Structures are given as C-alpha cells and as structure tokens.
Amino acid sequence: MKIGIVCYPTFGGSGVVATELGLELSKRGHEIHFITYKQPVRLELLNKNVHYHEVNVPEYPLFHYQPYELALSSKLVDMVKLHKIEILHVHYAIPHAYAAYMAKKMLIEEGIYVPIVTTLHGTDITLVGSHPFYKPAVTFSINKSDAVTAVSKSLKDDTLRLFDIKKDIHVVSNFIDLTKFKNDYSDCQRAMMANDDEKIITHISNLRAVKRIQDVIKVFYNIQKAMPAKLMLVGEGPEREKMDCLCQELGISDKVIFFGKSNEINKILCFSDLFLLPSQTESFGLAALEAMASGVPVISSNTGGIPEVNVHGVSGFLSEVGDVEDMTKNALYILSDDSRLRTFKNNARKESVKFDLHNIVPQYEAIYQETLAKCMLL
Numbered sequence: 001m002k003i004g005i006v007c008y009p010t011f012g013g014s015g016v017v018a019t020e021l022g023l024e025l026s027k028r029g030h031e032i033h034f035i036t037y038k039q040p041v042r043l044e045l046l047n048k049n050v051h052y053h054e055v056n057v058p059e060y061p062l063f064h065y066q067p068y069e070l071a072l073s074s075k076l077v078d079m080v081k082l083h084k085i086e087i088l089h090v091h092y093a094i095p096h097a098y099a100a101y102m103a104k105k106m107l108i109e110e111g112i113y114v115p116i117v118t119t120l121h122g123t124d125i126t127l128v129g130s131h132p133f134y135k136p137a138v139t140f141s142i143n144k145s146d147a148v149t150a151v152s153k154s155l156k157d158d159t160l161r162l163f164d165i166k167k168d169i170h171v172v173s174n175f176i177d178l179t180k181f182k183n184d185y186s187d188c189q190r191a192m193m194a195n196d197d198e199k200i201i202t203h204i205s206n207l208r209a210v211k212r213i214q215d216v217i218k219v220f221y222n223i224q225k226a227m228p229a230k231l232m233l234v235g236e237g238p239e240r241e242k243m244d245c246l247c248q249e250l251g252i253s254d255k256v257i258f259f260g261k262s263n264e265i266n267k268i269l270c271f272s273d274l275f276l277l278p279s280q281t282e283s284f285g286l287a288a289l290e291a292m293a294s295g296v297p298v299i300s301s302n303t304g305g306i307p308e309v310n311v312h313g314v315s316g317f318l319s320e321v322g323d324v325e326d327m328t329k330n331a332l333y334i335l336s337d338d339s340r341l342r343t344f345k346n347n348a349r350k351e352s353v354k355f356d357l358h359n360i361v362p363q364y365e366a367i368y369q370e371t372l373a374k375c376m377l378l
Helices: 013-027 068-083 093-108 135-143 153-162 213-226 240-250 265-270 286-293 324-335 338-355 357-376
Strands: 002-006 031-036 050-054 087-091 116-120 147-150 169-171 199-204 229-234 256-260 274-277 298-301 316-319
Touching: 002 013, 002 068, 002 093, 013 031, 013 050, 013 087, 013 286, 013 357, 031 068, 050 068, 068 093, 087 093, 087 357, 093 116, 093 135, 116 135, 116 153, 116 357, 147 153, 147 357, 153 169, 199 213, 199 265, 199 286, 213 229, 213 240, 213 274, 213 324, 229 265, 240 256, 265 286, 274 286, 274 324, 286 298, 286 338, 298 324, 316 324, 324 338, 338 357
Parallel strands: 002 031, 002 087, 031 050, 087 116, 116 147, 147 169, 199 229, 199 274, 229 256, 274 298, 298 316
Antiparallel strands: none
16 A cells, blocks of 8 residues: 555654554555655664655734645645545544645645545543534534544543544544664663662653653652662653752752753663652553553553553552642552562563554454555545
C-alpha cells in the first residue's frame, strides 16, 4: 500500500507513535509518505519506502493567523496525485482530519477517491475538541472519516460521551518497539547521576499543567526524606519555572536534575528505579509504557487510559488524582525493599510486551485493508 501519514512532528506522544508506525509499515513493504510542516523528530533516516513532504505556509499580511489547514489540504491533494497515495492516515481530528476531508473532496472532483483513517490521541478530544468553538468541526471530521481509531478504551468512551459520533471507533493501543528498550548498555553512566545508595526517580513529559508536575516534586520530596534519592526531570514546558521555584522552596534543588528535551530517553530510563506520572488525565500514558519497557515500575494517577497500561500492584500502583500521600506510600513500598523492587521491575517489563509494535501494527494494516476494500465497493 501507498500510505500518507499526517501528524505533529514533535516530541509529543502522537507524533512519536505516528512516526514509529510509518517506519514499521515501511519495513513491511509499504510505501510511506509523511506530510507535515517539519520532519518528525523520530524520523531519523529516510529510505526507499519512507518519504517526507514539507507543508509550506506562505506568509500573507492579509491573514492574522496563517491558514495551515488550507496549505495542508492543498499539499495532500498534490502528493496524492503525484505519488498515487492510496490511503491517508491522519493523527488528530483537528486540524488534520479536517484538512484531509477537504483534500478528499477536491480529489473527488478529479475522479480520485482516497479514504481517510483518523486516529484520536487525546487532547484533540478531551481538551481542544470539547471546546464549544471547535466541537462542531471535530464532530464533522470524525464522522466524515472512513475509519476511526482511538489509542485507549478510555479515549473511545470520552469521544462517544462528548460528541455525537455516528462512526464505529476501533481501539488500537499505542505501542513501542521493545528492541529499543533492552537496557543492554555496558555502562549507562548511573554513577554520574547518583550515588550507589541513592534511588533514582524519573518523570518525562511536556511539563504542562495537566501533568501535575508539582505533585511529582511533592512525591519526590517525601521519598527523599525517607531514603537517599535523586529526581530526573526530562522535558520542557510552561511549568518549568514553577518547578524550579518549588524545588528551591523545599530545599531539594541539589537533588533534582533537569535534562530538558532529550533524545536519550532510553539511556535515562536504564538507570531509573521508579517512574512518576501523576497526571490530571492521560488518554493512554505512553511515557509510562516506555518506562515499563525499560523495567521501571510506575506510580501514577488512576485516570484516563493509564489503568489500561499500568497494572495496579503488578507493574506499579495507581492512586486518585492529587493523592500525593498515597503515591508516596506506594513509592516507598516498592523502593524500600531491593527484592521487591526487582520483582516490580520484572513485572513492568513483562506487562509492556503486550504493547510491542509487532502486536499492534498488524491491527492498523487490517484497518487499512478493510477500509480500502469498502471504498472499492462504492
């Protein structure tokens, strides 16, 4: 198949998953065309089956905000015609599904029919999409897609609750390539980060308010009072300054390491003992899954799609949103006994196997084939 993939080319979970999906599909013999405004961060190497097409948005003084959706629609039309793309897989309802539908209608005028598969990732539904200004466009875009997937059952339920959806929604979980999480470094340089007697706690996110970063700091503060520990924070975002201030206020700045954005996530996780994810909401919890794949147990909130990933009492523990005391208690339970910690580490790795890309990507292939088959009957 010739597949066009539209995604955000950023460090966010949707962009990572879309890129990894395209790369794996290319290994399976499909021709993949990434169409977006910048080369995706995980798209490190183009090959004969992987192509990247940049969407340029000309600057016009007439527009207060430049019309990316219009530029994307036009680019999709051109790429479908030039490369004979058979199906479009767009990640995020708006603006991508919306732009893809406009491209589809323009192509129909020329006798070309290209079906659209839309994958819902979370904030396009629970935050942006549910806003009254955007709700009609999101509803329209989903219902006009030829196939719709959601990355968790929780997200599917939210979509059906918030919108008047007429389409079936397939749950296809996010995934990871387990071969990238082997922790087979001869020296992962743990000694550079912490002493042998210190436990390493990690959090990775875009540092937005929804991640409840201050809860990360508070849980760690309680942990370090009970045992020697260091906190590794990976990512950049609007909560960074507040985090710095809270660390200074609590007197723990010397125990916290800020990495900023990093391409060495696997290496950072290789020397981690515990992962914190106390988010207000998560459609899936890809960061938790990556931690589990590295053999790192997870202390998380019991919200959204996280319980579908982090198994309570097995790969880690779930607590109610904002319950710092319960998260602390669970963290100390895991960390206070080395034998128990090893058990949780092994369990975390085992639970991650069900989300290996080799188990998930064939589900997308089946949806593409089914969608194309239905379109041939039209």
